[in-house]
Amino acid sequence: MRNLIISLCAVLFGLIGGAILMAVTGHDPIEGYRYLFQGGLKNASRFGDTLATGTPLIFTGLSVAFAFRTGLFNIGAAGQMLFGGFCATVVGLNIDTARPLLLLLMILAAIAGGAVWAFIPGLLKARFNVHEVVSTIMMNWIAYWTIYYAVPAYLKAEQIETESRSLADKATLRSPFLSDMFGGSYVNLGLFLAVIVVIVIAFIINKTTLGYELKAVGFNRHSAEYAGIGVNRSIITSMLISGALAGLAGLAQYAGNGNNIQIGILPSQGYDGIAVALLGANSPLGVLVSALFFGLLYSGRGFMNAMTEIPPEIADSIIAIIIYFAATSVLMDRLITRFMSKRRSTMAATAGGKEKV
Amino acid sequence: MEFVVEMLNIRKEFPGVVANDDITLQLRKGEIHALLGENGAGKSTLMSILFGMYQPDRGTIKVHGEQVKIANPNVANKLGIGMVHQHFKLVSNFTVTENIILGNELKKGFVLNIKEAARRIEELSKRYGLNVDPHAKIEDISVGMQQRVEILKMLYRDAEVLILDEPSAVLTPQEIEELGKIMLSLVAEGKSIILITHKLKEIKAVANRCTVIRRGKTIGTVDVATTSELKMAEMMVGRNVTFKVEKEESRPGDVILKLEGLTVNNNKNVPGLKDFNLEVRAGEIVGIAGVEGNGQTELVEAITGLRKAESGRIMLDGHDITRESIRGRIHKGIAHIPEDRQKRGLVLDYTLEENMILQVYNRKPFSKRGILDKGAIRKYASGILESFDVRSGKGPLSVSRSLSGGNQQKAIIGREIELDPGLLIAVQPTRGLDVGSIEYIHKRLIAHRDRGKAVLLISLELDEVLNVSDRIAVLNNGELIGVVKASETNENDIGAMMAGVKIGGDQ
Structure with a gap:
C-alpha cells in the first residue's frame, strides 16, 4: 500500500517535472501530455503498440526485481537479453518444425541463453565473492561483442551487414489474430507469455520454499547459513532465474516486436528494467504495471513529437525524473510519514480539545 | 533540591x-x-x-x-x-x-x-x-x-x-x-x-x-x-524472583555428543581450539566457562557445522558427523541458540512467523512439494510465540527487526527448543536480558534437560555457568583445562582455571 503511494507520487512528480520542462522550453504542457497519452492510447492499434513496447520491459523489470528480492543487483539484464534473443534467433533460423514446438524450443533457447549469461556472475559471486554489479556489466559488453561477431559471421542477411536474416513469421511470437484485434498493431504472444511469467514469479517469491530460501539468503546470508540453507547454491539459482527472465525479454524483442537481431546495440530495455523494477517496488505485479506505463511513454512520445514541436527527449526526461523519485523512495517514505503524523496529531488535537470541552 | x-x-x-x-x-x-x-x-x-x-x-x-x-x-x-x-x-x-x-x-x-x-x-x-x-x-x-x-x-x-x-x-x-x-x-x-x-x-x-x-x-x-x-x-x-536457579540433581544417561581430539582453526587460520575432548550426556547440562575468545566460537561452530574441523571427530548419538552438512546436523537433532541473535539468529526483515520456520520450512506440514502452507506456519509460530511469551506489535506478522532484543532472543530460544533437539547448544542465551527473562530462560534450559536431552551451555557470565550447569568444562587459550562438577566447585576455582591453572581434571 505504502509502496503504491510512493510509486504514484513518483509518477505524479515526474509528470509535473515534465510539464515544467515543457513550459520552460515554451511549449504547452497540456497539449504535450494530450498528444503523449493519445500517442499511446488513442486507438486499438496504438494501444496494442504500447502493450508490445512494454512487453520486453516486463521481462527485464522482472529480472532485476527478482534478483533484487534475493539480495542481488543484476545490472546485466541487457547482456542476458541480447544473448537470450540471439540463442532464440539461432534456433528460429535453423530449425524447421511445427510452430508450437518451434516456439517452445525458442523459448527454451532464450531462457537458456539468458541463464548462461547470468550464471557466470552468479558463480563468480558464490565462489570468489566478486560483486555482481561489476561482473554483470562486463558480461554486457561480452554479449555485445559476441553478437557483433557472431551475427555477421553466421546469421548474416542477404544485403545488410548489421543485422541477422529475418525470422519466418512462424518462428516469431506474432499472431495475426492479435494484430487484427488491435488494428494492425505489432502486439504479439509475448504479452501473454509475460503475464504468465509474472504470475509464476510472484508464486515462486511468495508461496514456495525456493522463494523463502532465496529471500532469506538475500536478507541475511549469515542466518541462512546458520539454518542450513545452501547460500552459494541459492545465489547461483537466483542469478539463473533472473538471467532466464532477461533472456525471455530478448525473445520478446527480437522474435516478437521485431524479427531479427541487430549488431552494435546494447538493448536499452536492459537498463530500463532497473527503472521498471524500482517503480514497481520489486513486486511482480508492480513490475507489470510500471513496465506498461513505461511502454506508454515510449510509444506516445513519437506521436507527441510529430504533432507538436516538443522534442521527444522530454518524454525521456519525464522517465528520468520518475526514476529519481522512485529511487529516493526513502525520502518519499519520510514525506508520507510526516504528512500522516501531522494529520494524526491535528486529529488528536481536535479530539483532545473536544474532550476538555 | x-x-x-x-x-x-x-x-x-x-x-x-x-x-x-x-x-x-x-x-x-x-x-x-x-x-x-x-x-x-x-x-x-x-x-x-x-x-x-x-x-x-x-x-x-x-x-x-x-x-x-x-x-x-x-x-x-x-x-x-x-x-x-x-x-x-x-x-x-x-x-x-x-x-x-x-x-x-x-x-x-x-x-x-x-x-x-x-x-x-x-x-x-x-x-x-x-x-x-x-x-x-x-x-x-x-x-x-x-x-x-x-x-x-x-x-x-x-x-x-x-x-x-x-x-x-x-x-x-x-x-x-x-x-x-x-x-x-x-x-x-x-x-x-x-x-x-x-x-x-x-x-x-x-x-x-x-x-x-x-x-x-x-x-x-x-x-x-x-x-x-x-x-x-x-x-x-512485578513479582517475586529468585536469583538461585532451582533444579534437581541431574540423571545423566547415554552419551549424546562426544568430541575426540577436536582441533579447529580460528579466523586467522591458526588453531583456536586444540585437541579438545568432551562428552555431553543425555539429561545433563554441560557448561563451558572461559574468557571470551578462548575457543568458544570455534567449538560451537565446529559442532554446528558452520566451521570445519581440522582434525578430530565429532560424534552425535554414536554417529560420526564431522563431515555432515549444517542441515544434516539439524536433522540429526542439533539445535543452536547462536551468540549473535541479529547476525545469525534471525532474518531481521522476515516476519516472526517466517523466522520461526527457518530450519523446518521444507518439512511437512509447513510445505508440501515445495509450496509453503501459510496456515500451518501461522499455527506453529503462534504456538511458540505464546508459550515463550514473545511480545510484539503484530504477533506472528511483526517484522522481527521491530522487536526488542529480549523478545528477539525469546523467539529464537522458543524456535530452537520447539525443534526438540537431542542436543541443544545455547551460546550466551541470556546476554543483554533482564532478570525476569533470564530466570525464565534458565528454567526452559533445565526443563529441556529434564526431558532427557543434552544441553551444552556456553556463557561468559560465570554466575550463569555455575548456577545452570551440572558439569563445567573450562577453556583457556583453546585448550580444555579441566571438567568439574558444578556442585563441587566455586567461583574462585573456576576463575583460576579460566586463567589457565589446572585444578580438576577428572570427568
Whole structure:
C-alpha cells in the first residue's frame, strides 16, 4: 500500500517535472501530455503498440526485481537479453518444425541463453565473492561483442551487414489474430507469455520454499547459513532465474516486436528494467504495471513529437525524473510519514480539545 | 533540591503499543541515577525522547527548571545532554581525535586544527582518568576504550548530563569495574548521569537513586543504598524472583555428543581450539566457562557445522558427523541458540512467523512439494510465540527487526527448543536480558534437560555457568583445562582455571 503511494507520487512528480520542462522550453504542457497519452492510447492499434513496447520491459523489470528480492543487483539484464534473443534467433533460423514446438524450443533457447549469461556472475559471486554489479556489466559488453561477431559471421542477411536474416513469421511470437484485434498493431504472444511469467514469479517469491530460501539468503546470508540453507547454491539459482527472465525479454524483442537481431546495440530495455523494477517496488505485479506505463511513454512520445514541436527527449526526461523519485523512495517514505503524523496529531488535537470541552 | 533534568508525566505511543505511559524521572545534579526496567519496558524510548529522537505525545521536559522542547539530538546537545548508545557510532579507520571532533570540527580558516583538538581531548582524558590516546585508531583499541571515546565525545561537547545506554553489555568484568570508577569521577566533577541498565549489581555498585519502570509505567524511585537488589528486581518484574536457579540433581544417561581430539582453526587460520575432548550426556547440562575468545566460537561452530574441523571427530548419538552438512546436523537433532541473535539468529526483515520456520520450512506440514502452507506456519509460530511469551506489535506478522532484543532472543530460544533437539547448544542465551527473562530462560534450559536431552551451555557470565550447569568444562587459550562438577566447585576455582591453572581434571 505504502509502496503504491510512493510509486504514484513518483509518477505524479515526474509528470509535473515534465510539464515544467515543457513550459520552460515554451511549449504547452497540456497539449504535450494530450498528444503523449493519445500517442499511446488513442486507438486499438496504438494501444496494442504500447502493450508490445512494454512487453520486453516486463521481462527485464522482472529480472532485476527478482534478483533484487534475493539480495542481488543484476545490472546485466541487457547482456542476458541480447544473448537470450540471439540463442532464440539461432534456433528460429535453423530449425524447421511445427510452430508450437518451434516456439517452445525458442523459448527454451532464450531462457537458456539468458541463464548462461547470468550464471557466470552468479558463480563468480558464490565462489570468489566478486560483486555482481561489476561482473554483470562486463558480461554486457561480452554479449555485445559476441553478437557483433557472431551475427555477421553466421546469421548474416542477404544485403545488410548489421543485422541477422529475418525470422519466418512462424518462428516469431506474432499472431495475426492479435494484430487484427488491435488494428494492425505489432502486439504479439509475448504479452501473454509475460503475464504468465509474472504470475509464476510472484508464486515462486511468495508461496514456495525456493522463494523463502532465496529471500532469506538475500536478507541475511549469515542466518541462512546458520539454518542450513545452501547460500552459494541459492545465489547461483537466483542469478539463473533472473538471467532466464532477461533472456525471455530478448525473445520478446527480437522474435516478437521485431524479427531479427541487430549488431552494435546494447538493448536499452536492459537498463530500463532497473527503472521498471524500482517503480514497481520489486513486486511482480508492480513490475507489470510500471513496465506498461513505461511502454506508454515510449510509444506516445513519437506521436507527441510529430504533432507538436516538443522534442521527444522530454518524454525521456519525464522517465528520468520518475526514476529519481522512485529511487529516493526513502525520502518519499519520510514525506508520507510526516504528512500522516501531522494529520494524526491535528486529529488528536481536535479530539483532545473536544474532550476538555 | 535542584534537578538538572526533569521528565514529567511523559507519554509516548507507537502504533499498537504504549511505550511510555505517564513516566516521571527527575535527575539531581551530581548523581548517578539508574533507570531500571525489563527489555521492552520503555527505557530506550524514554531516553530517545530526552535525546530528541522522538517527540512525546504528552508530558513536559524541564532542564534546569525551565521547560524545553527537544526537537532533535542537536537541541539536546546544546542543552548539555549527551548519550552513549549501546552500539557505538564511531568511524573505525579514524583516530580517536577525528571521531570526537566529527561534526564539531575545530577550524583555523578552512583547515582542521587537529593538534589543538587532540590537546583538549588529552586534557579531558586526564581530568576524568579516562586514559585514552587521542591519536590511536578506533579499529586498534578495545571495546572498553571505544566506549570511553564515546564518553569523551560528550565531554568534548560540554555535556552536563550523560545518558549511558546499557554501557556494560559489551564489557569484560574488569572493564565494567573501571567504567564504574569513571562514572564516579564524572559525578565528582559535577556531571550527572542517567544509567540505563538491568544489571542490579552495577546499580548497587555505583548508582545513588534508581527509577524502576515496568511495561511503560513508573513503578517508583528508590534510594539505592537502602534498597536490596531483590527488592529492585521485584519492582522491575512485578513479582517475586529468585536469583538461585532451582533444579534437581541431574540423571545423566547415554552419551549424546562426544568430541575426540577436536582441533579447529580460528579466523586467522591458526588453531583456536586444540585437541579438545568432551562428552555431553543425555539429561545433563554441560557448561563451558572461559574468557571470551578462548575457543568458544570455534567449538560451537565446529559442532554446528558452520566451521570445519581440522582434525578430530565429532560424534552425535554414536554417529560420526564431522563431515555432515549444517542441515544434516539439524536433522540429526542439533539445535543452536547462536551468540549473535541479529547476525545469525534471525532474518531481521522476515516476519516472526517466517523466522520461526527457518530450519523446518521444507518439512511437512509447513510445505508440501515445495509450496509453503501459510496456515500451518501461522499455527506453529503462534504456538511458540505464546508459550515463550514473545511480545510484539503484530504477533506472528511483526517484522522481527521491530522487536526488542529480549523478545528477539525469546523467539529464537522458543524456535530452537520447539525443534526438540537431542542436543541443544545455547551460546550466551541470556546476554543483554533482564532478570525476569533470564530466570525464565534458565528454567526452559533445565526443563529441556529434564526431558532427557543434552544441553551444552556456553556463557561468559560465570554466575550463569555455575548456577545452570551440572558439569563445567573450562577453556583457556583453546585448550580444555579441566571438567568439574558444578556442585563441587566455586567461583574462585573456576576463575583460576579460566586463567589457565589446572585444578580438576577428572570427568
